[in-house]
Amino acid sequence: MSQLSLANPAPSLADHHTQDRNDVAALADQIESAGGFPATPTSGTIFSRLAERARRLEALDRVCRKGFRDADADCLRAAQVLLAQIYAERLRVPTGAGIERRPSAEADDIAELIESYLLGFEDRAVDEKVVASAPRTGTAMARWMRELVERHPATAHPFYTDFMRRATRRDLEYYSIQETTLDPRFDDAMALLQLGTPDIAKMEIAKNYWDEMGNGEMDRIHTKLFQTVLNVFGITPSAVRQQLRTESIACGNLSMTMVLQRCHFHKAIGYYGVTEYVVPFRFGHVVEAWQRLGLDPAGLDYYHVHYQIDADHGSAWFDHVVAPIVDAQPETAPLIARGAMYRLNSSERYLNRLLSDVSGGSGHA
Amino acid sequence: MSQLSLANPAPSLADHHTQDRNDVAALADQIESAGGFPATPTSGTIFSRLAERARRLEALDRVCRKGFRDADADCLRAAQVLLAQIYAERLRVPTGAGIERRPSAEADDIAELIESYLLGFEDRAVDEKVVASAPRTGTAMARWMRELVERHPATAHPFYTDFMRRATRRDLEYYSIQETTLDPRFDDAMALLQLGTPDIAKMEIAKNYWDEMGNGEMDRIHTKLFQTVLNVFGITPSAVRQQLRTESIACGNLSMTMVLQRCHFHKAIGYYGVTEYVVPFRFGHVVEAWQRLGLDPAGLDYYHVHYQIDADHGSAWFDHVVAPIVDAQPETAPLIARGAMYRLNSSERYLNRLLSDVSGGSGHA
Numbered sequence: 077m078s079q080l081s082l083a084n085p086a087p088s089l090a091d092h093h094t095q096d097r098n099d100v101a102a103l104a105d106q107i108e109s110a111g112g113f114p115a116t117p118t119s120g121t122i123f124s125r126l127a128e129r130a131r132r133l134e135a136l137d138r139v140c141r142k143g144f145r146d147a148d149a150d151c152l153r154a155a156q157v158l159l160a161q162i163y164a165e166r167l168r169v170p171t172g173a174g175i176e177r178r179p180s181a182e183a184d185d186i187a188e189l190i191e192s193y194l195l196g197f198e199d200r201a202v203d204e205k206v207v208a209s210a211p212r213t214g215t216a217m218a219r220w221m222r223e224l225v226e227r228h229p230a231t232a233h234p235f236y237t238d239f240m241r242r243a244t245r246r247d248l249e250y251y252s253i254q255e256t257t258l259d260p261r262f263d264d265a266m267a268l269l270q271l272g273t274p275d276i277a278k279m280e281i282a283k284n285y286w287d288e289m290g291n292g293e294m295d296r297i298h299t300k301l302f303q304t305v306l307n308v309f310g311i312t313p314s315a316v317r318q319q320l321r322t323e324s325i326a327c328g329n330l331s332m333t334m335v336l337q338r339c340h341f342h343k344a345i346g347y348y349g350v351t352e353y354v355v356p357f358r359f360g361h362v363v364e365a366w367q368r369l370g371l372d373p374a375g376l377d378y379y380h381v382h383y384q385i386d387a388d389h390g391s392a393w394f395d396h397v398v399a400p401i402v403d404a405q406p407e408t409a410p411l412i413a414r415g416a417m418y419r420l421n422s423s424e425r426y427l428n429r430l431l432s433d434v435s436g437g438s439g440h441a
Numbered sequence: 442m443s444q445l446s447l448a449n450p451a452p453s454l455a456d457h458h459t460q461d462r463n464d465v466a467a468l469a470d471q472i473e474s475a476g477g478f479p480a481t482p483t484s485g486t487i488f489s490r491l492a493e494r495a496r497r498l499e500a501l502d503r504v505c506r507k508g509f510r511d512a513d514a515d516c517l518r519a520a521q522v523l524l525a526q527i528y529a530e531r532l533r534v535p536t537g538a539g540i541e542r543r544p545s546a547e548a549d550d551i552a553e554l555i556e557s558y559l560l561g562f563e564d565r566a567v568d569e570k571v572v573a574s575a576p577r578t579g580t581a582m583a584r585w586m587r588e589l590v591e592r593h594p595a596t597a598h599p600f601y602t603d604f605m606r607r608a609t610r611r612d613l614e615y616y617s618i619q620e621t622t623l624d625p626r627f628d629d630a631m632a633l634l635q636l637g638t639p640d641i642a643k644m645e646i647a648k649n650y651w652d653e654m655g656n657g658e659m660d661r662i663h664t665k666l667f668q669t670v671l672n673v674f675g676i677t678p679s680a681v682r683q684q685l686r687t688e689s690i691a692c693g694n695l696s697m698t699m700v701l702q703r704c705h706f707h708k709a710i711g712y713y714g715v716t717e718y719v720v721p722f723r724f725g726h727v728v729e730a731w732q733r734l735g736l737d738p739a740g741l742d743y744y745h746v747h748y749q750i751d752a753d754h755g756s757a758w759f760d761h762v763v764a765p766i767v768d769a770q771p772e773t774a775p776l777i778a779r780g781a782m783y784r785l786n787s788s789e790r791y792l793n794r795l796l797s798d799v800s801g802g803s804g805h806a
Contacts, residue, residue, distance in 0.1 A: 112704075116553065122502065123495040130488040137487065168637045169706050176776065178556070178704045184549035188481065191543070267632040267650075272533045275659060282654045285632075289647045294640060339477075339543045341534050411541065 093142065093151075096135040100154040103132075107161040111172050113179035129182050136189055144193040149322065156325045159190045160257075163332045167264050191333050198330065202417045210413035212406035214399030221346070221394050221416060225353050230424035232357045235431040240361040245369050247434050248362075249309040253319045254430060257328025258351075259302045263288035268335035269344055274404070277345070280396040284352075287385055301378035308375040323429040327422050334415065342408045345397050346415030353390030354423070359383045458507065458516075461500040465519040468497075472526040476537050478544035494547050501554055509558035514687070521690045524555040525622075528697045532629050556698050563695065567782045575778035577771035579764030586711070586759050589781060590718050595789035597722045600796040605726040610734050612799050613727075614674040618684045619795060622693025623716075624667045628653035633700035634709055639769070642710070645761040649717075652750055666743035673740040688794040692787050699780065707773045708780030710762050715784040718755030724748045 107113050117125060136155070143152030162183050170176070206224075211217045225231050243251075258265070266285035270278050290296025331351075334344035359379045366376055402409050472478050482490060501520070508517030527548050535541070571589075576582045590596050608616075623630070631650035635643050655661025696716075699709035724744045731741055767774050 121495075122498045123492070126491040126495040126498075127488070130486075130491040133487045133491075166636070166703060168703060169639070170704055171770070174704075175707065175773070176704055178553065178702055181546060181549040181553045184546040188543065188546045261637075264636045267635060270632060271531070271629045272626075274534070275662070275665070279654065279657070279659055279662070282651070283657060286647070286651050286654075286657070289644065289651075292644070292648060292651070294644055297640070297644070300640070337543055338531060338533060339535055339539075339541055342540065405536070408540070 104158040113183040116180040140193040210409040214403035218394035233427040235427040236361040240365040254324040323426040342411035343415030346412035350419040469523040478548040481545040505558040575774040579768035583759035598792040600792040601726040605730040619689040707776035711777035711780030714758040
C-alpha cells in the first residue's frame with residue numbers, strides 16, 4: 077500500500093523531522109538496553125551495508141542540524157543522548173549477551189558526525205581574538221591561562237558563590253546528579269589523556285591519574301568517594317537518567333570528545349587544566365552548604381580531597397603540562413587556549429542552567 | 442580511454458590482486474607520511490562518500506582474505522602494516538599539519554575488518570577443548586592459568602633458554618628491534634586496559650601502570666629504560682621500520698586490538714596476564730647474554746626492573762585481576778583462557794620466526 081490517498085496523506089516535513097528524531101532516540105535506547113551498539117551485520121555486501129548506513133547518517137545529520145544550528149531542544153537532546161551512549165560503551169567493561177560484541181564501525185561515523193556539530197557549536201562561542209592572543213612561550217602561557225580562568229564568569233559562578241548559601245538538601249541532590257557526567261570517570265579521562273604524551277606532561281597527567289586512584293589506597297579512589305556523595309542522597313541510576321539536563325550531558329560529552337581522539341589533545345590539555353584550576357573557586361562553597369545542612373559528613377571526603385589536591389593540580393598542570401608543550405611547539409598555544417575556552421563556556425552554560433532551575437526556572441522536581 | 446584493446450588488455454586476476462595490495466600499502470604509507478589517516482572529505486554527499494569507502498573496503502577484504510586465509514605473505518604484511526599505522530595514530534600526540542585532523546571514521550571500518558581476520562586467524566589456532574575446560578572459580582582459574590603458561594612451549598622458548606647462550610651483539614640488536622611493537626607502549630596498554638574496570642582489578646592494573654611510570658620517578662619510566670636499550674645499539678626508527686618482521690607487527694597489533702575495544706576486555710586480561718607472567722622465564726637469559734657480550738650495562742636496567750617486578754605482577758595479576766572477575770562472572774573464564782592462548786600462540790610464532798632468522802634461516806642482515 078504505497079499509493080498515497082486522503083486516508084494516507086503524504087507525511088509532512090514536520091512528520092519527517094519527528095521520525096528522524098525518534099529514530100535517533102530509538103537507537104540510543106537500543107544501545108542502552110542491549111549494553112552496546114549493534115555489531116556490523118554479517119548479511120549483505122559491504123556496499124549494501126554502507127548504503128543503509130548512509131541513509132541513517134543522513135537522518136542523523138538532519139537532527140544535528142536542527143539541534144545544534146537551529147536550537148531545537150528536542151533534537152539537541154536526542155543527539156547528545158546518542159553520543160553519550162556511544163561514549164559510555166567505550167568506557168565500560170562489557171557484560172551479558174553482548175560481552176564479545178564489537179560495536180560496528182558505524183558508531184564511529186555517528187560519533188564523528190555529532191562531534192563535528194558539537195565542536196562547531198563550541199567554536200561559534202569562542203572569541204577568536206582571545207584565542208589568537210595566547211602567548212607563545214610556556215611561562216607566559218601558564219600565567220595567561222590563570223588570568224583567563226580567574227576573569228571568566230564561569231569560574232566563581234553565582235551558582236557556587238551565592239546560591240550555595242541558601243541551597244536546600246534537594247538542591248544539592250539535584251546538583252550531584254548533574255555532576256555524574258564527568259566526575260565518575262575522571263580517572264579514565266586522565267588515562268586517555270596521557271596516551272602517547274611526552275615525558276614531563278605524561279608524568280604530570282599520570283600523577284593526576286594516580287591521585288584519582290587514591291595513590292593506591294582502595295578506599296581513597298576518587299570515583300568511590302564520589303559514589304559516597306550519591307549514596308548520601310540515595311541517588312539511583314534511574315534518577316540520574318531522568319533528571320540529567322541536556323547541558324550536563326553536553327559537558328560530559330565534550331569532556332570525552334576531548335580525550336577519545338588524539339586530534340583534540342592540545343585542546344584537551346587546555347580544557348582539563350581549566351577543569352582542575354576552577355575547583356578551589358567552587359568546592360569550598362559546596363562544603364559550607366553541606367555542613368550548614370548537616371548532611372552526612374562521609375560525603376565531604378570527595379570535596380575535601382579535591383579542594384586540597386586540585387589547588388595543586390590546576391597550577392602544576394599549567395606549569396608542567398601546558399608550559400613545556402608550548403615551549404616545544406609554540407604553534408599549539410591557540411589550540412590550548414581554545415580548549416580552555418570550551419571548558420569555561422560550556423561550564424558557564426551548565427551552571428546558568430542549574431541556577432535557573434533551582435531559582436524557580438523550570439524547577440528540578 | 443576506457444575502451445579495451447589489445448594494446449590495453451583487460452587486467453588479469455593476478456593484476457587485480459597486486460593492485461589491491463598496492464592500494465593497501467599506499468594507504469599505510471600515506472598515513473605514515475601525513476602523520477595520520479585522512480579526514481572525511483567535505484565534498485559530496487554522505488551516500489557518495491560511503492559508496493567510495495565501500496569500494497576501498499572491498500579491496501581490503503580481498504587482501505585480508507589472501508593474507509590471513511590463504512597465507513599470502515605479502516598480503517598479510519600489507520594488512521598488518523596498515524592496521525599498525527591506524528593504531529599508532531590512536532597512541533600518538535598529533536603534530537605538524539595534521540595536528541587537528543580527526544581521522545575519518547573509515548579508519549575504524551578498516552580496523553574492524555582487519556581485526557576480524559586477525560582474530561579469526563588466532564581463533565583457528567586455539568584448542569577449543571582447552572578453553573572450554575577453564576575453571577569457573579577464581580582460585581582454581583588462577584592456578585589453571587599458571588599451569589597453562591608453564592606448560593606452553595612459548596614460555597621457556599629455546600630462543601631464550603638455548604639460543605641466548607650463543608647470541609651475538611647483532612642478534613640482540615635484532616631482537617631489540619622486534620620488541621619495539623609492544624614494549625614502548627606498555628604503559629598506554631595498561632591505561633587503556635583499566636578503563637571502566639571494577640575496583641580490585643582497576644587498582645591492580647593501575648599499579649602496573651604506575652610501576653611502568655617508575656612510580657613517579659621520571660628516570661625510572663619503563664619506556665625510557667627501553668629507549669636506553671635501543672640507544673645501546675644505536676637503533677633508529679628507520680632501522681626498526683626496515684627490519685620489523687611481520688610476526689612482530691602481528692604481536693604488536695594483537696596487543697593493541699585487545700585494549701582498544703572494550704569488547705575484548707576479558708580476553709585482554711588473559712592476554713596481558715600471560716604477557717607479564719612469562720617475563721621471569723625469559724629476561725634472565727637476556728641479562729646473561731648482555732653481560733657475556735660486555736654490552737653497556739645502562740641497557741640492563743630495563744631487564745632487571747622487569748625481571749623483578751613482573752615476577753610479582755604476573756602472579757598478582759592472576760590473583761587480583763583474573764580471580765575476582767571469574768568469581769563475579771564465572772562465564773568469562775573461557776574468554777580469559779582464550780586471550781591467554783592468543784598470547785601464548787602468537788608469542789610462540791614470533792619466537793619461532795626470530796629463532797629461524799638468527800639460526801641461519803632468512804637471516805637478519
